[in-house]
Amino acid sequence: MFWSHSGYFLPAFIFKKIGRCSNIKELQINEEIREKEVRLIDVDGNQLGIMPTKKALEVAYERKLDLVLVAPNAKPPVCRIMDYGKYKYELSKKEKEARKNQKIINVKEVRMTPNIDEHDLKVKAKRAIDFLKNGDKVKVSVRFRGRELGHTDAGKEVLERFSELTSEYGVIDKHPKMEGRNMIMYLVPKTE
Known part of the structure; x- marks a missing residue:
């Protein structure tokens, strides 16, 4: 007998048919x-x-x-x-081999504001270059607060300068686009 989630005891053969004990494969x-x-x-x-x-x-x-x-x-x-x-055994070996060969791509994020200083922008770009060198995808976002939301063109300029600073190591995957109060752009590592 097994205890089910509904509060009743179930015989083992019914419980197995529900799928708690058996593997689908x-x-x-x-x-x-x-x-x-x-x-x-x-x-x-x-x-x-x-x-x-x-x-x-x-x-x-x-x-x-x-x-x-x-x-x-x-x-x-x-x-x-x-x-x-x-x-x-052969199936488990194939699954293990497939898992070993797949490349996991992480998405790292770099956040900025539209009125970021040049030095701060270079520091953020250096950090993004490190992510790109490791093979990670980089999400670059500019957050607008209050009245800054009326000047989204300033955020676009910041993202364009940022892409120029990182152009040696990464290329734009998705161009700058507004999502709520953020303008977001994605960079991927350059392939050789």
Whole structure:
């Protein structure tokens, strides 16, 4: 018996069907397959035909392998004879390799005001250059307060000067655009 989120006890087989205990990627193997007839495929990918599940299990056991339900929605369902442990290991290796090869791009933000001094602008640009050298995307925002909102052209000039200072290491991905009280521009590292 398991305790459900609604406050009632549920038998284990109902709880498993809800999906709390089972992994979505898990396939039905051997005795878990409840179909009467299945289309059987051997290790080499050759079709052995449609047969009762018990006979398909016997064929799998004779070869000392597992019977795996690979297409449960097909008519009749398709089973394959394979080493299930080896199959799961290969899948986990592929997923690990895919995760290792993907590049994570972080977005770093640099904030300024429309009336920023030249020296402060250079300091912010130097910081953005460090982010770009690390391969990060940079979000540059100019925040307008009060009456500054009437002079958005000053913010655009600041962003243009900023892009000139960082032009050696980054290029504009998204041009300056107003979003609420902020004018935002995105820079990405230059590709060689």
